[in-house]
Amino acid sequence: MKIVSLVLKYLPEHTRDVQLGVEAVPGASVAHDQGDGRMLVLIEDGEGYAVSDSIIQVHHVPHVMSVTLAYEYCDDALEPEEA
Known part of the structure; x- marks a missing residue:
């Protein structure tokens, strides 16, 4: 899971x-x-798209002058490894 604000x-x-x-x-x-x-905008990853793609799309929303990444969380390293 990846989340950004x-x-x-x-x-x-x-x-x-x-x-x-x-x-x-x-x-x-x-x-x-x-x-x-x-x-303040939250983005969470999901099936079929990446957080990075969504961030780029937010940059292209009409009238948005600036986008600043305020927080990023990723728990990929916490998932158990398969034997």
Whole structure:
């Protein structure tokens, strides 16, 4: 499992468009919208897509001016090895 959080910056008048664009990205959801042009987005990996692909798609959401990676978690090393 891989999870990342992103901080997006955009002009506040485009909040709805940015929110809809983010929610169209596989594995992405809006965790918090400050209402002032800042949004916290969570992305979790899933079947058929990688977190890295979703991050790139968020960069291409219309009206997004910047995307900052705030947190990254991966538990791949915790999974038991097969004998």
